[in-house]
Amino acid sequence: MKLISKLLTLSITLLFSISFGLFAQESNYPNKNIRLVIPFPAAGPTDILGRVVGQKLSERLGQAVVIENRAGGNGTIGAELVAKAPPDGYTIMLTTSGVVTVNPTLTKVQFDTLRDFIPVIMTSTLSSVLVVNPALGVNSVKDFIQLAKSKPGLLNYASSGSGSTSHLAMEQFNRMADVKIVRVPYKGAAPAVNDLLSGNVQVMLMGLTTVLPFIQAGKLTAIGVSSNKPSPVAPNIPTITGSGLPGFEASNWLGFFVPTNTPTNIVNKLNSEIYQIIQLPEVKVKLSKDGFEPVAQNSPTQFKEFLTGEINRWSKIVKELAITTE
DSSP, X not given: OHHXXXXXXXXXXXXXXXXXXXXXXXXXXXXXXXXXXXXXXXXXXXXXXXXXXXXHHHHHHTSOEEEEEOOOGXXXXXXXXXXXXXXXXXXXXXXXXXXXXXXXXXXXOSOOHHHHEEEEEEEEEEOEEEEEOGGGOOOSHHHHHHHHHHSTTTOEEEESSTTOHHHHHHHHHHHHHTOOOEEEEOSSHHHHHHHHHHTSXXXXXXEHHHHHHHHHTTSSEEEEESSSXXXXXXXXXXXXXXXXXXXXXXXXXXXXXXXXXXXXXXXHHHHHHXXXXXXXXXXXXXXXXXXXXXXXXXXXXXXXXXXXXXXXXXXXXXXXXXXXXX
């Protein structure tokens, strides 16, 4: 009986010690470097946002935020790494919508977005723009649709990534406009834009800031942005939905994620700190110049609800249009 009592006391003491230790670790968060994984190469839009937020987060938390670019697999390699990381708040990820909403519906990935990640906060959106080669002689979405209807299967669109948001958005454009524009896949944005400039393909949906210099130089014609309102970077470019294809909208958003089972107080702390960073005047100016549009304050719960809706929406589009990565 005494032995049982001693074992029980020891078990309770051990359990208390472990619980107290975990609580202390969470309360002292962070007490070491934080790894910020970006599943894309350096110098791209996601990397730019990550470095701006990472620097400010480091200043506010008193610990270094180390950027780790893990590109490959259209973002899946970095996401899989974070999904398997310890859920302690020391590995976080900044990624785009396509990685966590589109990729899992099209390819076999080693993660389940809603099961393996906790959405921390959505930070911003990036406008995409429908651009055409000036040789087409069209200046509006309405005119472009009329041209495409008169040449079924003869116009091509450049796609910089199989299964990307822009890929799915263009297939959605085909369906909504009742046209047949043929996809030409490329391994990256640079060769796709080069072929658009040379006239080998006629149209492309691409990040606004990527092609803005060519638009300003008159080498490409912008006929509409894919968001539901004009971009502050180029407010003179109308929306696709308002200039010829009502109801069309395909926003590319960015957000922070942590592995599932990360303590709630750490998730909430990151949410609060990152939101405050995004609201800093100097950060707003910097990100605006790079084409980012901040979104309204959102909690992890609100972000998860939005994320669930996005997954369902894109999954439905993939099935209805029988889209594949081939």
